[in-house]
Amino acid sequence: MSAWPEPFDLAATLTCGQCFRWRENPDGSFTGTAAGRTLTVRPDDAGEAFSDPFWRGYFDLDLDYGAIRDGLSSLSPALAEAASYAPGIRILRQEPWEALCSFILSQNNNIPRIMGIVDRLCASFGDPLADGGFSFPGPERLAALSPEDLAPLRSGFRARYVIDAAQKVAGGLDLEALRTAPLSEAREALQSIHGVGPKVAECALLYGLHRLDAFPLDVWMRRAMSSLFPGCAPETFGPYAGIAQQYIFHYSRRHPELF
Structure with a gap:
């Protein structure tokens, strides 16, 4: 077995709304297609995704998300809470x-x-x-x-x-x-x-395009920014604003009572 590098949450990464060609199987594994390739992986076993350069890049396994999360968490308590809710989300490198x-x-x-x-x-x-x-x-x-x-x-x-x-x-x-x-x-x-x-x-x-400074704003994110980060703009979160956005988006979707 090949362990996923920490932090990594396969389910959160594949179901957080950033991709649409992955399906969860009855045994908890996920099967998806990217760039004409199909892969099945498990939350507890990276398998081919760990050793194959294409899939390793696709799952962004070589970027130090732990250090990025720590840096973002230092910006505000609200962002620290959102980041700690789903610390294993990564931004896929899609076509x-x-x-x-x-x-x-x-x-x-x-x-x-x-x-x-x-x-x-x-x-x-x-x-x-x-x-x-x-x-x-x-x-x-x-x-x-x-x-x-x-x-x-x-x-x-x-x-x-x-x-x-x-x-x-x-x-x-x-x-x-x-x-x-x-x-x-x-x-x-x-x-x-x-x-x-x-x-x-x-x-x-x-x-x-893996522009980690990009920051999508939909209804959920506008509510979250207004409620959790009043007066803040995407630029507040720096060069990894897109990763902050993913933490905030996932946290907000799972906590509608905040709004």
Whole structure:
């Protein structure tokens, strides 16, 4: 058995709303697909994720989250409490296009429904994989479609946003370049896509491009910031604001009585 590096909470990381292609199995393990690869891992055994460079990078196993959490916790008692509630959450290194497309589909949606739409998208337009699953369809594939072609996904108004995103990325919007662009420029580039507002742009930056200074704000986060961190801005949390956001978001979702 290969132990996960501490701190790491597999279940919290895969169910906190940052990804949509992982499923929990009856035995407590999780099976998911990323970049055309499928993996099954257990909370008590990292297995291939520990030794395979791709999966080790995907789960961000080499970043010292313990030191980051300690630094964030020193900023305020409220953040310390949120961080201690789920100290093992990590930010996955997802493929940029998949993250962007998935969070476009996430708008005004709940996690189970988002997962269903993403599953149908992959089954309809992805490539078959050896294990019987499907890859996430690339922007070139989706750019050639119409919103009507996406009707079976039951994604509603989001279909035309996905098409516009695919056309812009296939047409030259370089997502990889946004990893190192100034954050304001990266935000502006993503928001040039029809239907991508500040929240989706921040999610694409944090979860797809590993911009740990990005800070998505949805209804839960705005409530949390107002109640727990009055007068604070995302910049308050420094270069690891995105990790702070994940602690706060998960804590807030599990403690609705705070609001």
